[in-house]
Amino acid sequence: MEQRNHRSLLEKLSRIANTKTGTVVLLIGPITFLLFLILLTPFLIEIFLSLSSWDPAKGNWWMAKFDFGSGFLTILQDSRFLMALGRTAMFVGFAVVAEFLIGLYLANLVSKSFRGKKVVFSVFLLPMFVMPLIVGYTFWMIFQPSGPIDHVLTLATGIDFMSTFWLSNGILAWIALIATDIWHWTPFMFLILYSGLVSLPENPISAAKVLGASNWQVFKDIKMPMLRNIIIIALVIRAMEAMKLFDEIYLMTGGGPGFDTETISMYTFTTAITTARIGYGSTAAIIVLLISLILIITAVRPVLLVREK
């Protein structure tokens, strides 16, 4: 008796699920719930906080006074914030361009025929699998005074580099951070560009070779234009990821010396979490968000473009 009830309930449920509305609700309901709860609601709260002056010591956040975004005026004159923005842009520029060029060069080399290709290919992917925090820790060790980098430099040049404090000097710390990022993410560029290179149609390439084009001409005039979309995708995705840089900096320099290696992620984190200036941190976060949204809109178009093909 009970079993029959059970079955009829299931049947009823499956009948509901198979109506048109039921199908839509079942497929899209869960994702809507999650995105609404963990993405949309928080951002509405954040917009409210950025426009108000909330002090956690004085009551709940929803009772905060509205101050019409005076925080925005203050933060746009805050040199520490602006410097963090500039440093982030600089970091993204240097690291992503370097990763692209090295990745493209290596992808081109590996696309040629040689023995041990599979091994080399696999080795090149390895850094991508290591978690960012451990990459940070490993390079933190490597860049310690009298660490392996100092040792190699000393042995190679004969000059004593043994007490180079890489991570306590603004410029050297940036070199270390960019080197870390290049190690970690050149494999991404390599993989994407390699995938593009080996899936190019053969006809135009062989035709050009028959006509006597040099390898360089084939690369520059045929392969590169055909890779255009893939290159844009790789650059855009990598730039968005580089913009978020946090784990490595948190571990290697903590934003120091002073604020010399403070990026926007680090700045927002320190302001909001470490020093608990929630309203100000929210304002910073909203500005960063707006900048990333502009980037997303530019980013999404090439991704869609390729999908449609």
Added chain:
Amino acid sequence: MSRSEPEAAEKAEVLEEKLAKHGYVILGLAVILTLFPLFWLFMTSLKPQGEWVSSPPTWIPSSAEFKNYLILFTGGNYSPQGGSQTSMILTFSSVIPALIDSAICTAGGTILSIVVGLLAAFGIARHKIGGNFLPLFVLSARMIPPVTALIPIIILYSTLHLIDTYIGLIMAYAVFTLPYSVWMIRSFIDEIPTQLEESAMVDGLSPLGAHFKVTLPLIRGGVMATALFIAVLNWSEFLLALTLTHEAIITVPVKLTYFVASVAVLYGPQSALGIIAIVPLIVFGYSIQRYLARGLTFGAVKR
């Protein structure tokens, strides 16, 4: 579906240029530079305490110190070098709870992300629900820097009492990996012709039945790869774990920072923890090698 990268390249061998002599040198150098940091991490994980910090640095430890690995599981004390300042003994607690917490949050976040993402991917790919807006909105969860969402999530979570709970971290992990599950699975679904589902529906299956009984078995490999891909991301996650959990839950990456920030760095055990933490990532990573390009580009690059 797609072949592994080197295989496909060999097919075109006739057309390919041979690698020049200096090409070998450059590739050799690149391989060394790629392996060196991991070599250093591994060597440090085997160094006895006296060789953690030395000038010049120790490249190959004089003897393999497995205590570094053992102490991770048993916990124990380390006195700083010299051993005379007994007041400075560092207590090292076992990392087993952290490994368990990481495993729970990784598995939970991955399963939630895949289940929700799979349903949504069918809705987007087969029913065009939400048009262009929904997939782009999902994608934005990955594109925005997570630090910008941190403050309101913390506030929301403390209002809902989700701080320091498994379910809270698992939901956050799921949301931030949804872009991958939705877009990757969608790209797999798009490769299966709709005619298969249509003829199954003529035979009496409902649309949902056709999705799950016809298409899902065909994309099983791709869904598994997506799951491993997301597991790698969740296992590596640091910022959310650092801020949304404090005492009840400590994941491996957060645990790792505890030792670096303390008075003296416990290079050996810490590096051992690093090695243990990246082994599953490397295994997962290589097992989904042929899906990597697709995953990293949200399905835009197919092979």
